[in-house]
Amino acid sequence: MEVDLLKLLSLENAYVIIEKRFKKGLIESCKTIFGNYKRLEKHLSKKLKRKIYKGSISQWNSYKASIPLDVVYELINIHNSFYTEKIREDDLKKHIVGIAIGKSKGGTSKHLLNPKFRIKINKKLANLLGHLIADGAEHNNKRFTYANERDELINEVIEEINECFGKIDLHIREEVKRGSKIKIVYIPRIIWIIIKKFHNEFGSKIATVPKFIWESNKIIKASFLRALFDDEGSVYIKEKKIKIKLANLKLISQIKRLLKELSINTGKIQRDKNCYLINICGCDDLIRYSNLIGFTHKIKKKKLDALLNSYKYRKGIID
Numbered sequence: 317m318e319v320d321l322l323k324l325l326s327l328e329n330a331y332v333i334i335e336k337r338f339k340k341g342l343i344e345s346c347k348t349i350f351g352n353y354k355r356l357e358k359h360l361s362k363k364l365k366r367k368i369y370k371g372s373i374s375q376w377n378s379y380k381a382s383i384p385l386d387v388v389y390e391l392i393n394i395h396n397s398f399y400t401e402k403i404r405e406d407d408l409k410k411h412i413v414g415i416a417i418g419k420s421k422g423g424t425s426k427h428l429l430n431p432k433f434r435i436k437i438n439k440k441l442a443n444l445l446g447h448l449i450a451d452g453a454e455h456n457n458k459r460f461t462y463a464n465e466r467d468e469l470i471n472e473v474i475e476e477i478n479e480c481f482g483k484i485d486l487h488i489r490e491e492v493k494r495g496s497k498i499k500i501v502y503i504p505r506i507i508w509i510i511i512k513k514f515h516n517e518f519g520s521k522i523a524t525v526p527k528f529i530w531e532s533n534k535i536i537k538a539s540f541l542r543a544l545f546d547d548e549g550s551v552y553i554k555e556k557k558i559k560i561k562l563a564n565l566k567l568i569s570q571i572k573r574l575l576k577e578l579s580i581n582t583g584k585i586q587r588d589k590n591c592y593l594i595n596i597c598g599c600d601d602l603i604r605y606s607n608l609i610g611f612t613h614k615i616k617k618k619k620l621d622a623l624l625n626s627y628k629y630r631k632g633i634i635d
Contacts, residue, residue, distance in 0.1 A: 317437040317528075321415070321481075322385070322405070324435075324513045325506075331382040331416050333427060338411035342403070343377050346394045363390050382416060382427070409433050417506045428506050431482035435510070437528055439539035444476040445515055446543025449523045449567075452503075460508040462501045463491075469546055470499045472612055477507055520563050525570040537574055538609045544571060546612050551619035553626065558605060561593035568592040580604050599627045 334342075350356040353373045361368040364386055376383040388408065396402045414427030435441070447469065452462045462473050474486055487502040515526035529540050549560045562568050565585070572582050572594050581601050582594040596605055606624060611617040 318434040319437065319513075321431055321433045321435055321510070322409070324510060325415065325417075326385065326389075328509055329418055330385040330506075331418065332385050332388060332412050333380065333382045333414040333416075334388070334408075335411040335413060336379055339383065340377060342388075342391050342395060343373060345399065346391050347373075349394060349398050359394075360387060360390055382414070385415075415506060417509055426504055426506070427484070428481055428504075429483045432480065435480060437514075437532070437536075439536050440476045441480050441514070442526075442529060442532065442536045442540040443543045444473060444480060445511065445526055445529075446540040447473050447476075447547060448511065449515075449518055450544050450547035452518055454508070454518055460503040460505070462503065463498050464547065465496050465498045466546075466613055466615075467499070468612055468614055470501060473501055477503070481507060481510060523564055523567050525567070525574065529574070534578055534608070538578060541571065541574055541578075542609045542612065545609065546616065549611075549616065551611075551616050551623060553619055553623045556597060556599075556602070556623055556626070558596040558602065558620070559593055561588065561591050563591045565592045568594060575605075578604070578608050580608070599624075 346356055347353060350359060354370065357368045357370065357373055368387075375381055376387070392403045392408065412431065412433075414429045415431050416427040418426075447464075448462060451464050452460070454460055462470075464470055464473075470488070474488075477484065477486065484504055484507065486504070489500045489502070491498055491500060514528065515524075517524045525540070529537055545558070545560055548562060549558055551558050560568070560571060568585055572585065575582055575594075575596070580596060581598070582596055584594075586593050586595075596602060602620070602624060606620055611620060
């Protein structure tokens with residue numbers, strides 16, 4: 317399954333950087349129709365139902381300036397109404413260099429560069445959403461972050477953002493919290509807006525499993541679960557169990573149900589102060605978890621391997 321990026325952003329005050337030759341050709345063809353920029357700006361104001369100020373088109377026509385996506389669509393409509401050679405959306409996509417939300421003064425740091433116009437609903441997107449549900453945060457609808465102390469998980473989130481959506485600069489800062497050094501990834505607004513088109517319930521108290529996860533295959537479900545257990549799970553070698561603990565009863569219940577769909581049994585949901593937890597116990601279920609889900613978190617992966625090896629000589633069921 318795929319989702320069209322431009323359709324996702326069409327109502328989100330999106331701005332695009334377009335290759336100079338294509339943009340200039342489009343603007344000049346529309347200027348020829350109306351005679352000058354002033355009349356074209358007046359037409360755009362009427363069609364888009366907002367004021368297009370004098371000089372806007374000249375500014376948009378400069379080399380690096382970004383241009384509102386709705387203006388681009390209207391310019392294409394004008395062009396196609398008067399010229400035999402039509403511009404199609406696929407033609408436009410070939411010439412878009414970057415996309416951002418809100419105005420930009422020509423820089424590319426806030427832009428999603430070489431954007432993926434067909435966003436695939438796959439295991440990488442599922443894993444990314446799992447990480448953001450577990451350790452992501454929205455701060456007053458202005459800042460969006462993912463925080464973790466493990467480099468392999470930080471790197472996984474960065475890699476998945478770039479592979480799912482396109483190339484974008486991500487600011488990373490280090491902090492010390494409760495004696496541990498953590499890294500914080502600051503997620504640009506355009507990425508957060510795209511992500512929230514797929515799922516809108518983040519945060520420890522309201523987070524839920526995205527709808528598309530329930531409708532997906534086992535590989536996508538397993539990838540989503542791996543991110544949750546990488547961030548929030550624990551492995552206990554002596555007790556021979558994997559535990560996940562959250563302050564969210566609904567999400568814990570949904571995780572339990574997802575594991576069941578992968579034929580991984582869990583114990584009853586338990587309450588621990590203000591949190592809820594489930595355990596995966598028993599050799600068969602632990603092996604199934606390892607084979608289907610596993611860990612990216614290196615320490616947890618090592619612990620799980622050690623846990624499973626403790627069964628090796630007694631049961632003889634691990635190769």
